[in-house]
Amino acid sequence: MQTADMQKVRADIRNVAIIAHVDHGKTTLVDGLLKQSHVLRGHQQVGELIMDSNDQERERGITILAKNTAIIYQDIKINIIDTPGHADFGGEVERVLNMADGCLLLVDAAEGPMPQTRFVLQRALDLNLQPIVVINKIDRKDARVEQVVEEVQDLFLELATHDSQLNFPILYAIGRAGVAMWNLDDERKDLQPLLDAIINTIPAPTVDVDAPLQMLVSALDYDDYRGKYAIGRITRGRVTAQRQVARIRRDGSITYQKVPQVFLYRGLQRVEVTEALAGDIVALTGVADANIGETIADRDNPEALASFAISEPTVKITFGVNTSPFSGTEGKFSTSRQLRERLYRELETNVSLRVEDGKTPDEFIVSGRGELHLSVLIETLRREGYEFQVSRPEVVTHEDEDGHLLEPIEHLVIETSDEFIGSLTEALAIRKAQLVNMSTDGRGNMRIEYDIPTRGLIGFRNTFLTLTKGNGAMSSLLKGFERWQGQMKTHRMGALVASETGVAITYGLRNAQERGDTFVEPETAVYQGMIVGLNSRPDDLIVNVCKEKQKTNIRSSTAEIAVRLTPPVVLSLEQSLDFIQDDELLEVTPLHLRLRKRYLNPNERARMRARQPE
Ligand SMILES: Nc1nc2c(ncn2[C@@H]2O[C@H](COP(=O)(O)OP(=O)(O)OP(=O)(O)O)[C@@H](O)[C@H]2O)c(=O)[nH]1
Ligand SMILES: [Mg+2]
Numbered sequence: 001m002q003t004a005d006m007q008k009v010r011a012d013i014r015n016v017a018i019i020a021h022v023d024h025g026k027t028t029l030v031d032g033l034l035k036q037s038h039v040l041r042g043h044q045q046v047g048e049l050i051m052d053s054n055d056q057e058r059e060r061g062i063t064i065l066a067k068n069t070a071i072i073y074q075d076i077k078i079n080i081i082d083t084p085g086h087a088d089f090g091g092e093v094e095r096v097l098n099m100a101d102g103c104l105l106l107v108d109a110a111e112g113p114m115p116q117t118r119f120v121l122q123r124a125l126d127l128n129l130q131p132i133v134v135i136n137k138i139d140r141k142d143a144r145v146e147q148v149v150e151e152v153q154d155l156f157l158e159l160a161t162h163d164s165q166l167n168f169p170i171l172y173a174i175g176r177a178g179v180a181m182w183n184l185d186d187e188r189k190d191l192q193p194l195l196d197a198i199i200n201t202i203p204a205p206t207v208d209v210d211a212p213l214q215m216l217v218s219a220l221d222y223d224d225y226r227g228k229y230a231i232g233r234i235t236r237g238r239v240t241a242q243r244q245v246a247r248i249r250r251d252g253s254i255t256y257q258k259v260p261q262v263f264l265y266r267g268l269q270r271v272e273v274t275e276a277l278a279g280d281i282v283a284l285t286g287v288a289d290a291n292i293g294e295t296i297a298d299r300d301n302p303e304a305l306a307s308f309a310i311s312e313p314t315v316k317i318t319f320g321v322n323t324s325p326f327s328g329t330e331g332k333f334s335t336s337r338q339l340r341e342r343l344y345r346e347l348e349t350n351v352s353l354r355v356e357d358g359k360t361p362d363e364f365i366v367s368g369r370g371e372l373h374l375s376v377l378i379e380t381l382r383r384e385g386y387e388f389q390v391s392r393p394e395v396v397t398h399e400d401e402d403g404h405l406l407e408p409i410e411h412l413v414i415e416t417s418d419e420f421i422g423s424l425t426e427a428l429a430i431r432k433a434q435l436v437n438m439s440t441d442g443r444g445n446m447r448i449e450y451d452i453p454t455r456g457l458i459g460f461r462n463t464f465l466t467l468t469k470g471n472g473a474m475s476s477l478l479k480g481f482e483r484w485q486g487q488m489k490t491h492r493m494g495a496l497v498a499s500e501t502g503v504a505i506t507y508g509l510r511n512a513q514e515r516g517d518t519f520v521e522p523e524t525a526v527y528q529g530m531i532v533g534l535n536s537r538p539d540d541l542i543v544n545v546c547k548e549k550q551k552t553n554i555r556s557s558t559a560e561i562a563v564r565l566t567p568p569v570v571l572s573l574e575q576s577l578d579f580i581q582d583d584e585l586l587e588v589t590p591l592h593l594r595l596r597k598r599y600l601n602p603n604e605r606a607r608m609r610a611r612q613p614e
Pocket of ligand 1: 024025028049064084137139174176177380508
């Protein structure tokens with residue numbers, strides 16, 4: 001038994017997570033903190049958003065994975081955990097918050113608290129983290145600082161479980177300029193006020209460094225030299241290099257392993273140490289098969305830590321072995337075994353993902369926290385050389401005790417100009433959205449809140465961008481599972497479907513364009529049953545895009561010159577996922593995304609349709 005007097009205060013450490021709604025400036029602020037602490041100097045300066053280090057993060061401009069870094073300020077090591085703000089990556093936030101004693105809650109000075117602000121603050125308060133509020137981006141022309149402060153205070157009043165949680169400092173910042181201030185009219189000099197706030201407000205870890213070791217594995221990393229690193233905060237005791245530890249799996253089984261090396265964080269690097277103590281955030285080598293959520297414990301006294309709570313998935317996609325006529329020609333990995341192995345391996349790190357075997361040995365059902373969560377995975381696999389096919393995203397459903405079907409419902413917040421409200425309201429009504437709240441700033445900007453089935457949100461982002469001409473922001477947060485809301489009639493026009501396998505040519509595509517929009521360029525290899533465009537009518541239409549102009553017909557040689565194609569509509573991965581219907585699939589390879597009918601042969605399609613009357 002441990003007694004309280006064995007607890008020591010690690011005054012040399014602070015552990016802080018940075019949390020916020022998407023795009024409120026977390027990673028930019030971490031850049032600023034790294035720069036201010038001179039971790040980055042001269043040629044080391046590697047541009048902006050250095051923590052957003054993976055390819056998709058850079059391309060999409062968002063953080064996907066939570067990451068650790070550390071700076072030294074006044075001889076105190078501040079471990080910083082940058083987290084993603086997009087709701088689909090909420091699992092990442094849940095995974096890492098247990099390493100922190102406090103959090104910086106960033107709130108955009110113009111947008112104010114948004115759905116994910118509430119979500120991450122709730123999680124932080126549940127874990128009793130000491131908050132510091134940073135009203136960020138006060139340089140924005142549309143900043144409304146006083147109002148946002150009030151909204152944040154209201155949010156705390158609503159979410160706090162005890163009074164001490166209402167006791168938090170508020171700072172103002174322009175993360176991009178690397179400045180933070182206690183008062184709006186203070187000199188805008190650097191981030192020192194924020195660093196002071198961190199070391200003075202966030203409690204130093206109070207720990208027993210002599211008790212038997214306990215550390216929850218909260219993250220994993222790899223490098224070519226040392227293989228896997230198990231990352232987490234030492235809750236109790238100490239880790240010494242070259243000593244044996246126990247690894248306790250989530251099912252309680254234990255294995256014993258030696259930890260060859262122990263690393264602490266320092267800026268963007270890891271620094272090897274011989275020993276680390278409770279309160280430290282460490283990366284350990286040698287635990288090659290460690291998974292997130294497991295406990296690294298004392299060899300002779302192994303006691304597991306409670307793993308963190310992870311919210312459940314809402315959207316699923318069926319991944320299948322590629323069955324197109326082009327299968328096996330573009331990817332390095334295309335077999336069922338390879339796909340299965342890779343998908344199950346993803347579970348080691350992607351904590352809010354679920355994978356199950358499907359109806360056939362060639363199908364796997366992958367569930368995640370949203371379309372983006374799943375599309376990032378699809379893109380990752382594609383880049384690694386996998387090829388496969390995926391089905392239309394569907395919502396995850398449950399049944400209650402009385403056998404009623406339940407579906408995920410989200411709270412949707414839309415901010416846009418009032419001129420778009422009419423068309424948005426119409427589009428949302430079809431998707432069974434219920435208006436919850438509506439407010440205006442008196443200058444033509446509206447904030448509307450709805451409850452809407454996740455089903456209705458799938459594919460809505462595109463519609464939203466079109467309807468608002470890009471002038472708006474939308475975000476949503478899972479409210480919970482509620483009774484199935486009934487049929488939703490959001491239908492699409494029919495597809496233009498290739499009649500045969502071959503190469504699309506200008507003449508054939510020109511003909512197809514008389515029927516609708518085409519998706520492929522001339523010289524594209526197509527196959528029978530592949531979708532090459534969108535019909536302007538509700539039914540599918542078979543077109544021959546490989547068709548050549550008859551050579552004997554010389555009368556219209558002038559017309560031939562006039563054959564000009566409208567450039568094809570090129571759908572992104574997300575747009576393709578939103579496009580496909582139940583009887584369609586998306587073929588994904590390292591080189592191409594192809595839309596196709598599930599049944600390639602038109603006779604088979606007709607047979608299947610006859611079997612399933614609407
Ligand atoms: N006006 C203004 N813009 C800022 C400021 N800080 C960051 N930004 C911009 O806001 C955008 C988002 O910044 P990020 O730092 O990527 O935001 P984030 O919170 O890390 O985003 P996620 O990790 O995806 O949730 C970028 O375009 C930044 O340049 C600021 O102080 N003022
Ligand atoms: Mg970020």
